[in-house]
Amino acid sequence: MFYKTSGQFKTSYKSDQALFPVKQDAWLLIAILALAYVVFPLTANEFTFKALLVPVLIYSLAAMGLNILTGFAGQLSLGTAGFMGVGAYACYKITTIFPEMNIVVALALSGFFSAAVGVAFGLPSLRIKGFYLAIATLASQFFLVWLFEKWAWLYNYNASGAIEVRTMDFFGLTVTGPTATPLTQYYFVLGIVTVVTIAMINITRGRYGRMWKAVRDMDIAAELVGINLMRAKLTAFAVSSYVVGIAGAMLVFFWKGAAEPNLFDIPMSFQILFIAIIGGLGSILGNFLGAILIVALPVLLNVLPDLVGIQVHSAAMEHVNVMIVGALIVFFLIVEPHGLARLWGLIREKLIIWPFPH
Amino acid sequence: MELLYNIFVDPFIQMYEAPDFLLQVLWEGLVSGVLYALIALGFVLIFKSSRIFNFAQGIMVVFAALTLVGLHENGVPAWLAVPITLGVMYVLAVGIERVVLRPLVGQPDIILFMATIGVTLFLIGFGEFIFGGENKVMITEALGIPTGALEFEPFGGFVLIEEKDLAAVIMAVLLVIALLAFLNRTSMGRAIRALGDDHQAALSVGISLSTIWVIVWFIAGVIALATGIVWGARAGVSFALEVIAYKALPVLMLGGLESVSGAIIGGLLIGLLEKLFEIYWGQPLLGGNTETWFAFILALFVLLFRPQGLFGERIIERV
Numbered sequence: 001m002f003y004k005t006s007g008q009f010k011t012s013y014k015s016d017q018a019l020f021p022v023k024q025d026a027w028l029l030i031a032i033l034a035l036a037y038v039v040f041p042l043t044a045n046e047f048t049f050k051a052l053l054v055p056v057l058i059y060s061l062a063a064m065g066l067n068i069l070t071g072f073a074g075q076l077s078l079g080t081a082g083f084m085g086v087g088a089y090a091c092y093k094i095t096t097i098f099p100e101m102n103i104v105v106a107l108a109l110s111g112f113f114s115a116a117v118g119v120a121f122g123l124p125s126l127r128i129k130g131f132y133l134a135i136a137t138l139a140s141q142f143f144l145v146w147l148f149e150k151w152a153w154l155y156n157y158n159a160s161g162a163i164e165v166r167t168m169d170f171f172g173l174t175v176t177g178p179t180a181t182p183l184t185q186y187y188f189v190l191g192i193v194t195v196v197t198i199a200m201i202n203i204t205r206g207r208y209g210r211m212w213k214a215v216r217d218m219d220i221a222a223e224l225v226g227i228n229l230m231r232a233k234l235t236a237f238a239v240s241s242y243v244v245g246i247a248g249a250m251l252v253f254f255w256k257g258a259a260e261p262n263l264f265d266i267p268m269s270f271q272i273l274f275i276a277i278i279g280g281l282g283s284i285l286g287n288f289l290g291a292i293l294i295v296a297l298p299v300l301l302n303v304l305p306d307l308v309g310i311q312v313h314s315a316a317m318e319h320v321n322v323m324i325v326g327a328l329i330v331f332f333l334i335v336e337p338h339g340l341a342r343l344w345g346l347i348r349e350k351l352i353i354w355p356f357p358h
Numbered sequence: 359m360e361l362l363y364n365i366f367v368d369p370f371i372q373m374y375e376a377p378d379f380l381l382q383v384l385w386e387g388l389v390s391g392v393l394y395a396l397i398a399l400g401f402v403l404i405f406k407s408s409r410i411f412n413f414a415q416g417i418m419v420v421f422a423a424l425t426l427v428g429l430h431e432n433g434v435p436a437w438l439a440v441p442i443t444l445g446v447m448y449v450l451a452v453g454i455e456r457v458v459l460r461p462l463v464g465q466p467d468i469i470l471f472m473a474t475i476g477v478t479l480f481l482i483g484f485g486e487f488i489f490g491g492e493n494k495v496m497i498t499e500a501l502g503i504p505t506g507a508l509e510f511e512p513f514g515g516f517v518l519i520e521e522k523d524l525a526a527v528i529m530a531v532l533l534v535i536a537l538l539a540f541l542n543r544t545s546m547g548r549a550i551r552a553l554g555d556d557h558q559a560a561l562s563v564g565i566s567l568s569t570i571w572v573i574v575w576f577i578a579g580v581i582a583l584a585t586g587i588v589w590g591a592r593a594g595v596s597f598a599l600e601v602i603a604y605k606a607l608p609v610l611m612l613g614g615l616e617s618v619s620g621a622i623i624g625g626l627l628i629g630l631l632e633k634l635f636e637i638y639w640g641q642p643l644l645g646g647n648t649e650t651w652f653a654f655i656l657a658l659f660v661l662l663f664r665p666q667g668l669f670g671e672r673i674i675e676r677v
Contacts, residue, residue: 076468124658127665130467131411131615135607136661139654142604150645266604270475277472316487323483329476334461337469 003351019201036190041183049182050255051299056291057186057193058251063275063287064200065243070273071281072204073236074216075125079137080272082144083241084248085264086114089154091249092163096156103168103175103253107192110249111242117144118241125233141266148261164258176253185254192250196243201284203239212236213282278332280339289340293332297325369638381517383637384630389523389592390605391629392530396585397606398613398621399537400578405615406554407574409467410459413474416603417481418579422447423496423586423595428489430497440501440583447579455571482597496590503591526588533584534622537577541618550574554616608657612668620668628653 003024010016020026040053066080090113094106121140125133148154155163167177174180175188203209211232214222223229252259271294279290301321336343373380397415404412425446429439458473504521511517541547552560553570561567589599609628613620632652640648660668 070468124662128661129665131471132611132661132665134411134471135611135654136658138604138607139651139658142651142654146647146651150647273472274475277468281468319483319487321483323480323487326476326479326481326483329479330458330473333465333469333473333476334458337462337465 003348003354005352017205019205033194037187041186044186046182049186052296054182054186054189054255056288056295057189058247058255059272059275059295060288060291061193061196061250062244062247062272063279063291064197064284065240065245065247066272067276067279067281067283067287068200068204068212068243069236069240070276071283072209072216073212073233073240074219075122075233075236076130076134077137077240078134078266078269078273079121079139079141079144080244081248081264081266081268082141083114083118083244084251084268085144085148085261086117086241087111087245087248088252088259088264089148089163090114090245091253092165093154095166095168103170104192107246107249107253111245114245114248115238115242118237118244119234122234122237122241125237126230138266141269145261145265148264160260162258162260163252165253176257178257189250189254192246196246197284200243204284208232208235208239216282274329278329278339280341283339283341285344286339286341289344293340294325297328364643365639368642372638378511378517383633385517385519385523387630387633388626389526389629390633391626392527393585393589393602393625394605394609394629395622395625396530396533396581396588397603398609398625399534399618400581400585401606401610402613402616402618402621403537403550403574403581404578406618407550408459408553408571409470410474411467411471411615412578413471413603414454414477414481415578415582416600416606417478417485417597418447418450418582419586419589419603420595420597420599421450421481421485421586422579422583423590423599424485424489424494426583426587427494427497427590427595431494436497436501439497443583444580447583448576451572451575451579454575455568459571460568482600486597493594493596494590496587496595501587503587522588522591526591529584529588533581537581538618540577546570546573605653608653611654611657612660614668624668628656631656 003022005022005024008021008023010021015021020029040048044053062080062084065083066077069075069077087110091106091110094109095101095103098106117140121137124136128136149161152161155161158164165176167174167179169175170188173184175184204212211222211227212235214225214227215229215232215236219229222232248264252263256263275287275290275294277290278286278293279288280286298321301324302317305317332340397419400415400418401412404410404415422443426439426443429442430436434442454477458477459470462470462473503525506521508519508521508524509516510519539547541551549560549565550570550573552563553565553567557567586595586599589602593599605628606625609621609624611624612628613622613624632649635652636646636649640646640652
């Protein structure tokens with residue numbers, strides 16, 4: 001009833017392939033954007049910004065990068081956090097070498113560094129497939145984290161070995177460092193995530209996206225219809241690592257404020273892989289749904305006992321959290337192996353034909 | 359020029375001048391290689407019979423060792439704690455098969471892989487919740503593992519071999535022999551290999567998939583317990599041990615995901631080479647701690663030239 005598609009006729013191929021072939025999808029998106037741009041900033045407090053909204057956005061972006069590679073191009077990667085680290089350290093170096101540079105430009109440039117590293121570690125994908133490739137990407141993970149620790153130039157020879165973000169302005173507004181307000185940081189992150197998301201939706205709909213999907217579904221068949229496998233796989237690695245790198249830089253600059261090399265260790269890689277898979281491989285929307293689940297769940301589990309009024313030992317609670325997250329991952333995989341995005345797709349189908357069962 | 363000398367000449371001069379130290383390094387490498395091989399064996403068994411890339415193998419090692427130590431701490435004698443731990447591993451195998459694997463039969467490989475990561479998280483949380491997160495000491499004496507050290511003096515030098523390492527190597531060899539005998543000489547072992555070759559054909563001659571899966575996961579659990587005892591005796595028992603699980607992955611790349619002998623040879627090779635590289639190249643030239651990545655990069659280079667690994671089955675692709 002609310003999602004009635006009857007009467008919306010497609011008279012040309014172009015209108016059938018439009019971004020929103022169904023009007024209600026566009027309305028829904030506008031509602032969500034209004035929520036993100038107007039309602040949340042008005043109602044959220046500092047804790048919500050720092051613990052929920054900003055992390056969800058940044059993790060969604062990282063998962064989107066991984067999803068380009070794993071979901072669209074079919075190359076399983078376990079080294080996401082390493083590439084995030086490259087983005088973060090590149091951005092840190094760029095802003096120390098060129099202190100006057102606009103932070104947005106620095107972010108965009110740092111993506112190119114992680115893209116280059118991604119392509120270098122993506123080269124084996126031309127010969128290695130499946131789980132062998134997944135293990136091969138772990139090589140980048142361990143090697144890069146080791147490099148962040150040992151290469152003192154990367155962290156400006158700090159005694160602590162960590163990188164710390166100084167205060168930076170964006171057209172008069174303080175966006176990074178301890179004096180920046182969570183609200184400005186949230187808007188800044190939201191703006192970047194919106195822009196990158198629109199770009200990714202269109203890339204995956206376009207020529208390259210179709211190329212990647214062909215390679216994912218059957219690489220030999222794709223090669224036979226004239227797709228250059230090397231180009232398809234390496235562009236997937238490049239675009240994916242670019243987005244992941246930006247997400248890594250944002251993670252440090254707009255959320256954590258400082259980072260040690262082990263922040264980019266393997267648990268982070270797995271967390272992002274969880275988001276991409278629980279959200280739904282091969283879907284842009286899924287990254288956001290997955291990030292909401294994976295980021296919000298531990299926060300909720302921490303807050304929940306207090307709300308109910310039970311006093312729980314916090315260390316024990318942490319262990320139970322890990323346990324519940326693990327069990328939920330298995331649960332979601334069993335219930336819907338294709339992720340939350342698919343679940344939404346099914347609900348949408350039901351809404352369209354509602355109140356009829358078929 | 360000096361750099362080239364440091365890379366290509368100096369390490370070998372050092373090896374030649376101090377052969378006793380070289381022997382010591384090789385022995386250390388061999389022992390860790392044996393342990394990598396054991397973990398890799400657990401992976402290979404499960405992958406061969408069910409095409410599941412079982413990421414939880416490393417955590418099963420920790421979990422088994424923790425259960426054993428935890429039981430002993432609570433007053434259970436060692437001779438009883440070992441069978442009880444084996445029982446726990448069996449229950450775990452049945453549980454994983456029933457709750458996780460059975461509903462996911464036929465899903466894409468990556469989904470099953472993710473499910474085992476879910477199991478990993480669950481076991482970490484569960485183990486820490488019950489036994490606590492702090493480092494524990496493996497009960498070596500109660501299990502009859504010697505703790506002394508043997509000293510040798512080859513080439514006028516001095517080599518120290520810890521008896522528990524020797525015990526570890528002997529135990530690993532016995533375990534591998536028992537496993538190979540089981541796989542090659544018993545009907546159950548043949549059924550497991552048949553399932554690895556062709557699921558459909560194995561099912562049609564009456565091999566029960568779920569029984570075999572439980573058995574395979576249980577064997578992986580037994581291997582995990584053996585590995586946990588041995589490694590725990592060397593480094594203590596805590597969830598920091600899970601990093602050794604990652605070490606088994608390049609072993610798998612090198613040896614091939616389906617090859618039992620590949621896992622053993624690959625494990626020994628990686629254990630030896632990574633120790634040599636760390637001592638003679640890593641520490642003097644790269645600032646040390648190269649063990650975290652060397653095995654992966656090595657495996658990566660090998661795979662560039664042999665994509666199926668050193669001993670893996672040849673990948674035949676059909677259009």
